Amino acid sequence: MIRSSALSLSLLAAALATVPASASAQWQWRDASGRMVYSDVPPPPDIKRIVKGPGQPAGEYNPAEATATNAEVAPARPATAKAAAAPAPTAEEAFQKRRAERLEAAAKDAQKEMEANERATRCAQLRNYAQGLQQGARTGVMTSDGGVQFLGGEQRQAEIVKTNANIEKDCG
Template identity: 35%
Template sequence: MKFAHWLLLGCVAAMPLCASAQWQWIDKNGKKVFSDQAPPPDVPDKNILRRSGSPPPARATVDASNTDAPPAADASSSAASKAPKPTGVDKELEEKTKKAEAEQKAKEAAEAAKVAKARADNCALARQGKATVDSGIRIAKVNAQGEREIMDDTARAAEQKRLQTVIDSDCK
């Protein structure tokens, strides 16, 4: 019974080794392709990044087909110039960012329009009230106790001053 357990444990431990038989290459569109099968014959050898059973290549290695190439820095720069360079920009993220910025601008524009409309309404009401106060007709107001009282000259002057400050601030 213990032998069967050890055999099962050995099989489970060996399973990841089967997965290492992976191919990696860059297709004609410049995208990395991972597969357990060899790439199609139209893929050039320079675009095959990893072969079945071989470890992934180190970044500073020299291409095997180019034996007289200088090592390290020149080899990595020549390999980098042959392979398509990643842009480092995620298109979906860029679109989401643009959409969020557009929504934010739309919200700000709507809020600004709302404020402008409120100011225009306040301006119209203040001008109408000032015209009424300036006309000299008797104006009655309701006080805090709910009683109706007629505005005297000092109350009329204070109301004119208040309405003029509203006009000055909102009517621009």
Template identity: 35%
Template sequence: MKSHKLLLLAVACTWAMGAAAQWQWIDKDGRKVFSDRPPPQEIPEKNILKQPGGPLAARPATTAAAPADAAKAASAPAAAAAPRAAASAAVTGKDKELEAKKAQAEAAEAAKKKAEEDKIAKAKAENCTRARAAKASFATGRPMTQTNAQGERIFLDEAGRAAEVKRIDSIIAADCAR
């Protein structure tokens, strides 16, 4: 029973140490951010509230260097740059899983976009067919009727016919492009 309590105490201490290894900073929008990773380089030092290992010290270098940091990195000794390059080159199993999930999500997004484009193309084709049929009806010269806002059927005069033909022509121009 005593060893059970001791094990429980050890687990609790381990969790507490994990919670202590957190970064805290205020982002550009004024919100407090908690993370297990260092803040982006654009966050000023004065906005960093807490970092792992106690009082504020210099932030570790990131793998994606800004153009201004590139000149500094070029002047750094090759011995210091070698471990960083080796660490960034190593790919873990979790990274592979993340890349696979990312590729799958991108493929799903591309399929969704293609389906949406196909739907739009089908709607344009239907609009084109209807507009051409309407233009053919107007070309016969027969009297045409429309329903006004009050729900009454009215015959189109020459000005109304011209306006409707112009509207149909614009639909044909937009949806029947080949």
């Protein structure tokens, strides 16, 4: 009884040992000597008797026929966005793109700096004008006919209010 169970166990172990090789194999073929070969990689090109391949039913077939059958059965895959996209840029193209981006960023920075300098200059001029108005310096404005009209008391106060409003709006 013990011997028969040991024998049964050893036969079962031997059977289970062969299962993973054939279960994970996607390809089956007979080699030149007629032995069955199981593999997860395709057979060499000289093999003419393939028993099973991925997506093929069991049974011997010629690899050339299988290729034609697979091409007929397999639906055409839609092109993905990456496959349809332009090829990857060369190193020179990538360099030129980065260079253009750096130059564009530098131009934007220079434009911002120039605007900030103009604003600072304008604010300094407005503050100097406001200070002159408050100190009572003789100030005149251009008239429509090209002449100069000097500011009196009420006009000076209106000009001070207008200048202070511009300072707050532009320089605040």
